[in-house]
Amino acid sequence: xxxFQSPVIRxxxxxxxxxxxEGILRMILLALALVMPLATMAYxxxxxxxxxxxxxxxxxxxxxxxxxxxxxxxxxxxxxxDEVVQSFANENGMQxxxxxxxxxxxxxxxxxxxxxxxxxxxxx
Numbered sequence: 001x002x003x004f005q006s007p008v009i010r011x012x013x014x015x016x017x018x019x020x021x022e023g024i025l026r027m028i029l030l031a032l033a034l035v036m037p038l039a040t041m042a043y044x045x046x047x048x049x050x051x052x053x054x055x056x057x058x059x060x061x062x063x064x065x066x067x068x069x070x071x072x073x074x075x076x077x078x079x080x081x082d083e084v085v086q087s088f089a090n091e092n093g094m095q096x097x098x099x100x101x102x103x104x105x106x107x108x109x110x111x112x113x114x115x116x117x118x119x120x121x122x123x124x
Contacts, residue, residue, distance in 0.1 A: 088115070092111075094111050
């Protein structure tokens with residue numbers, strides 16, 4: 001009888017261990033089910049922060065490019081205005097001042113009177 005009881009005890013203890021193993025497995029799955037959404041939210045928050053930094057860098061670069069473009073347009077308009085002033089001065093026989101070879105913004109009184117009589121169209 002001892003030999004017969006021994007397999008019965010083994011078969012009885014094996015299902016008990018399987019049930020215990022299923023409980024541990026279920027607890028692990030429950031922990032994973034709770035952790036996965038939290039991990040996904042943390043990952044998405046990290047990506048959002050990284051994207052925010054990259055967007056601020058891009059905005060700063062765009063602002064810098066716009067400032068450079070504005071400066072170039074201003075310089076171009078100044079150059080065009082200087083060219084118009086110089087051509088007007090050359091057409092009317094005006095003499096440049098002694099300080100420079102171009103007539104920028106300073107004219108003599110006679111030149112100012114002449115300019116009032118013959119206005120120049122500005123190219124903006």
